[in-house]
Amino acid sequence: MNAHLRPLLISPEGNALFYDNIQNILIDKQLENTFDIQNGIPILLPKDAKERWMDVTLTNGVRARIFYAAHYDQDAEAFDYFEDHADGASQHENRRLHETIIQQVPSNVTSILDVGCGNAWVAAHFCPKGINVVSMDISIANPTKALEKYPFENHAAVVADVYALPFLKNAFDCIITAEVMEHAPDPKSFIVNLLRVLKPNGTLIITTPFNEQIPHSLCVHCNQLTPHNAHLHSFNQQNVTRLLQDLNIKNGRLTTFSNKALSRLRTHLLLQYLPYKIWKLFDNLANVTWNKPTRMLLKIQK
Numbered sequence: 001m002n003a004h005l006r007p008l009l010i011s012p013e014g015n016a017l018f019y020d021n022i023q024n025i026l027i028d029k030q031l032e033n034t035f036d037i038q039n040g041i042p043i044l045l046p047k048d049a050k051e052r053w054m055d056v057t058l059t060n061g062v063r064a065r066i067f068y069a070a071h072y073d074q075d076a077e078a079f080d081y082f083e084d085h086a087d088g089a090s091q092h093e094n095r096r097l098h099e100t101i102i103q104q105v106p107s108n109v110t111s112i113l114d115v116g117c118g119n120a121w122v123a124a125h126f127c128p129k130g131i132n133v134v135s136m137d138i139s140i141a142n143p144t145k146a147l148e149k150y151p152f153e154n155h156a157a158v159v160a161d162v163y164a165l166p167f168l169k170n171a172f173d174c175i176i177t178a179e180v181m182e183h184a185p186d187p188k189s190f191i192v193n194l195l196r197v198l199k200p201n202g203t204l205i206i207t208t209p210f211n212e213q214i215p216h217s218l219c220v221h222c223n224q225l226t227p228h229n230a231h232l233h234s235f236n237q238q239n240v241t242r243l244l245q246d247l248n249i250k251n252g253r254l255t256t257f258s259n260k261a262l263s264r265l266r267t268h269l270l271l272q273y274l275p276y277k278i279w280k281l282f283d284n285l286a287n288v289t290w291n292k293p294t295r296m297l298l299k300i301q302k
Contacts, residue, residue, distance in 0.1 A: 011035070169197060175205070240254055
């Protein structure tokens with residue numbers, strides 16, 4: 001297990017952990033729980049994580065009971081997050097998304113938590129710069145591949161649930177969670193839990209689709225309307241502003257980007273060769289001309 005990670009860890013219930021190097025497990029002596037470590041990755045999920053459910057109101061107004069931990073565990077097994085997008089437009093949009101996030105990371109950070117690490121692009125970019133990165137996911141599949149592909153000494157991984165984060169208070173300088181909050185049953189608790197493990201003056205960076213019209217299909221298994229791509233929520237300026245007000249967050253800044261017209265017109269064939277700042281000028285101009293951004297970035301200073 002990574003030496004940078006061990007001092008930051010607590011149990012999902014918030015108790016101290018003891019490392020048994022003989023059995024290679026972590027022990028919560030208070031609750032007499034043990035947690036496995038697989039290939040150097042602590043599995044710090046609540047014992048009943050796969051059976052836990054949360055109620056959520058979907059964008060179509062339907063109330064649903066979400067077993068999200070079990071769902072995303074299977075999701076990571078079914079889909080290869082390390083596989084490149086098939087079409088050039090999606091590859092370009094994903095690259096610009098990452099570049100936009102990178103621009104918001106303060107230059108003085110020493111530690112980053114990547115929540116919902118996907119293909120671990122955060123570790124790939126920031127670890128070579130000497131920054132400690134923890135790739136976190138609710139499934140073992142993506143963190144395992146992340147460490148195999150990016151075996152930096154300052155790259156650690158953990159399997160955990162954002163609603164039961166196994167980290168000490170004020171553990172990280174920066175937290176990045178890209179295209180994850182739309183999957184979270186409870187966005188308010190999602191943000192509150194992340195802020196708990198963020199250091200004072202730290203930076204939380206959240207991206208999500210902007211003003212998404214989420215299609216639904218009738219699931220063949222449960223016979224219920226099911227949102228595509230498991231997107232439970234759609235976010236815009238109004239509901240995000242209201243969310244920040246409800247949480248009494250005053251240091252939140254919302255920006256939108258990635259114009260839909262640029263994507264539809266396949267302008268990536270030319271814009272892919274431009275440096276980020278020049279691409280950003282084109283994107284800003286497009287959003288002034290035709291206000292249809294497809295991505296939103298929320299930056300919160302604690």
